[in-house]
Amino acid sequence: MAEYVRSQSAGPQLIGRVIIYSLLILVAVYYLMPLFVMVTTSLKTLDDIRSGNLIALPKALTLEPWIKAWGTACTGVFCGGLKGNFMNSVTFVVPAVIISTFIGAMNGYALTMWRFRGSDVMFTALLLGCFIPFQVVLLPMAQTLGYLGMANSIAGLIFVHVVYGLAFTTLFFRNFYVTVPAELAKAARIDGAGFFTIFWRIILPLSPPIIVVCVIWQFTQIWNDFLFGVVFSSGQRQPITVALNNLVNTSTGVKEYNVDMAAAIIAGLPTLLVYVVAGKYFLRGLTAGAIKG
Amino acid sequence: MGALSIKQVMKRYGAVEVLKGIDIEVDDGEFLILVGPSGCGKSTLLNIIAGLDTATAGEIWIGGRMVNQLSPKDRDIAMVFQSYALYPTMTVRENISFGLQMRKVPKHEQDEIVARVAKILQMDHLLDRKPNQLSGGQRQRVAMGRAIARDPALFLFDEPLSNLDAKLRVEMRHEIKQLHDRLKATIVYVTHDQIEAMTLGTLIAVMKDGEIRQFGRPQEIYNSPADLFVAGFIGSPSMNFIRAPVVRQASSVGVQLTSAAGTFHLPMVHLADQLAPWVGKELIFGIRPEQITDTVVARHVNGFAHQRSVPIDMVEPTGPDTLVIMQLNGTRVVSRVRPEQAPSPGSTMDFVFDVSKAVFFDPQTEKRAA
Numbered sequence: 102m103a104e105y106v107r108s109q110s111a112g113p114q115l116i117g118r119v120i121i122y123s124l125l126i127l128v129a130v131y132y133l134m135p136l137f138v139m140v141t142t143s144l145k146t147l148d149d150i151r152s153g154n155l156i157a158l159p160k161a162l163t164l165e166p167w168i169k170a171w172g173t174a175c176t177g178v179f180c181g182g183l184k185g186n187f188m189n190s191v192t193f194v195v196p197a198v199i200i201s202t203f204i205g206a207m208n209g210y211a212l213t214m215w216r217f218r219g220s221d222v223m224f225t226a227l228l229l230g231c232f233i234p235f236q237v238v239l240l241p242m243a244q245t246l247g248y249l250g251m252a253n254s255i256a257g258l259i260f261v262h263v264v265y266g267l268a269f270t271t272l273f274f275r276n277f278y279v280t281v282p283a284e285l286a287k288a289a290r291i292d293g294a295g296f297f298t299i300f301w302r303i304i305l306p307l308s309p310p311i312i313v314v315c316v317i318w319q320f321t322q323i324w325n326d327f328l329f330g331v332v333f334s335s336g337q338r339q340p341i342t343v344a345l346n347n348l349v350n351t352s353t354g355v356k357e358y359n360v361d362m363a364a365a366i367i368a369g370l371p372t373l374l375v376y377v378v379a380g381k382y383f384l385r386g387l388t389a390g391a392i393k394g
Numbered sequence: 395m396g397a398l399s400i401k402q403v404m405k406r407y408g409a410v411e412v413l414k415g416i417d418i419e420v421d422d423g424e425f426l427i428l429v430g431p432s433g434c435g436k437s438t439l440l441n442i443i444a445g446l447d448t449a450t451a452g453e454i455w456i457g458g459r460m461v462n463q464l465s466p467k468d469r470d471i472a473m474v475f476q477s478y479a480l481y482p483t484m485t486v487r488e489n490i491s492f493g494l495q496m497r498k499v500p501k502h503e504q505d506e507i508v509a510r511v512a513k514i515l516q517m518d519h520l521l522d523r524k525p526n527q528l529s530g531g532q533r534q535r536v537a538m539g540r541a542i543a544r545d546p547a548l549f550l551f552d553e554p555l556s557n558l559d560a561k562l563r564v565e566m567r568h569e570i571k572q573l574h575d576r577l578k579a580t581i582v583y584v585t586h587d588q589i590e591a592m593t594l595g596t597l598i599a600v601m602k603d604g605e606i607r608q609f610g611r612p613q614e615i616y617n618s619p620a621d622l623f624v625a626g627f628i629g630s631p632s633m634n635f636i637r638a639p640v641v642r643q644a645s646s647v648g649v650q651l652t653s654a655a656g657t658f659h660l661p662m663v664h665l666a667d668q669l670a671p672w673v674g675k676e677l678i679f680g681i682r683p684e685q686i687t688d689t690v691v692a693r694h695v696n697g698f699a700h701q702r703s704v705p706i707d708m709v710e711p712t713g714p715d716t717l718v719i720m721q722l723n724g725t726r727v728v729s730r731v732r733p734e735q736a737p738s739p740g741s742t743m744d745f746v747f748d749v750s751k752a753v754f755f756d757p758q759t760e761k762r763a764a
Contacts, residue, residue, distance in 0.1 A: 287446050288479035292540075293467035293496035302492075306483035 143167060143362035150358055166359035170367060174360055176347035183364055185337055186344035190324060191371075193255045193340070197262035198319045204263070205270020205315060206308060210300050212271070213278040214286035224275060230268025235328045238265070246333060257333055258340070262323045269322075270315050277311040278304065313382040321372050341368045397422045397580040398443070398548055403452030405438055405604075412438050414604040416452070420582070420597065425574050428584045429591040430601035431627070436584045437552060439601075443582060444550055445469050457547040467496070472541035473550040476557060478533045480525040486536050487521040490543045511539045514576075531562045538573065551583040555590065567593060588628045592616065600624045617751055622678065622760040625753060631683050631717065634727045637757065638679045640672040649679050651722045653704045655742060660700055662749055668764035669754065677763055678755040683717065685748040686729035688736075698750035705742045718743065 138155055143166050145159040153160070172182040212224050242261055243252070251257035281304070289299045330340040339347075345368045349361050376383070398420040405413040413435045420426050428436040441447035443454055445466035454461050461469045472493075480489050487508055494504045512518045515535045525533055534554060541549055554570070555563045571594055574581055585591055591598050592612050599609045600623075608620040619625035625633045638649035641659065647669045648661035662669055669677075689701060707726075710717040716736040718729045729745055737743045754764040 282477045282479060284475040284477050284479035285481065287444075287466075288473065288475060288540075289481070289492075290446065291444060291466045291471065291473050292493035292544075294492075298496070303481050303483070 139362045166363040170360045170364035176344050186341040190340040193258045194323045197259045197323050201263045201266035201270050202315045206274045208271040209274025209278045210304050212275050227271050261329050266319050273315045313379050317383050320375050399455040401453040403449045406450045412604050423578050425581045425596045427591040427595035427598045434601040435604040436601050440584045470547040472544040472546040474537045474541050474554045476553040478537040485522050490540050507543050511543045515539050530558050549579050549581040622755045625680050631728050633680050633682045636679045636723050636725050639676050642673050655705050658702050665764045680753040683728040683730040688731040689744050699746045699748045701746050703744050709736050
């Protein structure tokens with residue numbers, strides 16, 4: 102009986118499968134193609150690029166473009182590759198991500214577990230921050246950084262990204278903590294714990310799923326940011342996104358596509374890595390509303 | 395000085411009065427139930443006692459201390475919540491000792507207390523589990539354990555059983571009652587379930603719309619409700635309310651009831667004086683289902699029992715009793731009879747009305763008239 106049922110449905114089911122998989126493969130190829138071209142091009146010699154076509158495999162593998170992009174390529178007049186800018190990015194992205202995530206968690210906790218008069222208005226006001234375009238804040242921010250003596254510094258970039266990221270991180274944590282019973286905080290208050298103890302001992306240990314979401318989001322946003330980087334930093338303090346742009350646009354003699362490709366991959370690698378490492382937590386975190394204490 | 399005094403406590407949110415002047419006095423060892431429909435202010439009152447909410451006016455005294463200005467942790471209370479509020483990332487042991495830790499109780503004392511509490515609640519084997527590895531009843535028990543570990547002057551329970559299924563609820567009800575007997579603790583317990591109120595409480599405050607409608611011993615509230623709301627809220631199935639004209643017949647005053655088969659008179663010998671002013675007017679006659687029974691059950695009853703024949707509408711067996719429903723003065727009236735005495739719907743049955751506990755309410759004010 103069971104076999105009969107299976108054999109009867111196997112035909113249409115098989116066709117369905119084939120259609121689904123062909124579509125998926127098509128889409129995957131479509132999206133992977135640029136990466137493929139980038140990787141292969143970055144491993145080709147210039148001669149190879151000139152003589153072959155775009156999607157051809159390299160005739161001979163070379164790591165020369167990577168080494169050049171990292172260490173000796175010229176951005177403008179400076180010829181030290183991207184390594185300095187890569188480290189620049191790391192030094193401001195990591196603190197900015199950690200600080201904005203931490204403050205966002207604190208905000209979300211205060212807005213849900215310690216509701217005060219006007220807390221909803223406050224939250225709405227914070228949310229507006231998500232909709233303010235970058236360009237609008239450029240001038241006021243430049244002035245503020247000037248007043249604070251943080252213009253053209255790593256600290257200044259961290260400050261800008263923390264302020265700008267707060268709206269998002271607060272939103273993430275607030276919406277996560279809304280699903281946590283407020284009675285937890287009440288019980289802890291009766292047990293004798295204060296604001297920070299409750300946050301540290303009870304609320305934060307519950308938060309890894311949303312922390313992962315927040316870190317991925319913030320890391321991607323801040324690492325990939327170009328506008329703030331180009332406006333609020335200059336010369337050798339520039340983040341990698343800006344340096345990449347300069348490298349590609351620096352036109353002295355022959356255009357070195359292989360070096361450009363290698364540089365672009367280097368610039369994109371950290372975000373790729375974050376997704377690969379934390380991707381499954383990301384999905385889990387996005388659906389974390391379903392967790393029960 | 396009692397264990398808990400609530401003096402003229404009021405709570406206002408903007409223009410909305412949630413509590414309109416609550417006065418309660420409770421002695422040591424009492425089990426006070428705050429019961430009422432949702433929105434009556436009972437949970438707000440409990441939160442005010444706990445210090446999680448502030449009163450707009452009035453005073454809270456716990457163990458002879460005015461605690462209005464004290465934070466929850468300094469009020470010498472422990473609270474059990476409806477959602478249990480166990481700390482999800484901590485083990486049962488850590489959950490119980492967290493409060494002790496916050497109070498800087500020495501480590502070896504913490505261990506002793508946890509061991510003692512675990513023994514009282516028979517949950518030694520659960521100590522190293524996390525809350526999500528426990529069943530609903532076990533979580534409830536841990537929540538109580540956490541409260542017991544504090545050894546407070548006052549226990550507060552906020553609808554602790556409403557998340558449990560029916561069978562477990564009955565079991566946990568027994569456990570809470572046993573716990574109260576054993577610890578001789580003073581407890582304030584909020585519920586919307588009148589059965590919990592009756593079975594657990596030594597004192598009941600029936601609340602509605604931010605007021606206490608009646609405050610007293612369970613039996614007193616059951617037998618002698620102060621108004622129509624209390625009478626209808628306490629007891630299941632609830633008391634029958636029949637609008638009936640008060641008439642004087644022969645030498646006695648009573649009510650006149652009309653069924654499809656005709657009109658009859660029920661004399662209220664013991665209430666003659668109170669009912670006298672109402673002769674010729676209508677009152678709401680309140681009688682509980684168990685006071686309208688079949689002739690077999692009623693054999694032993696006193697001179698307040700009157701046998702009347704009434705056609706019946708419907709029969710609802712519950713197992714131990716069968717509810718027989720009739721129409722009197724156009725109102726659905728429920729009676730409780732022995733299953734073997736229950737007739738088939740549409741026939742006529744002899745009922746015995748025991749009016750010794752009958753109550754009367756003024757239809758205008760809904761207050762007790764007799």
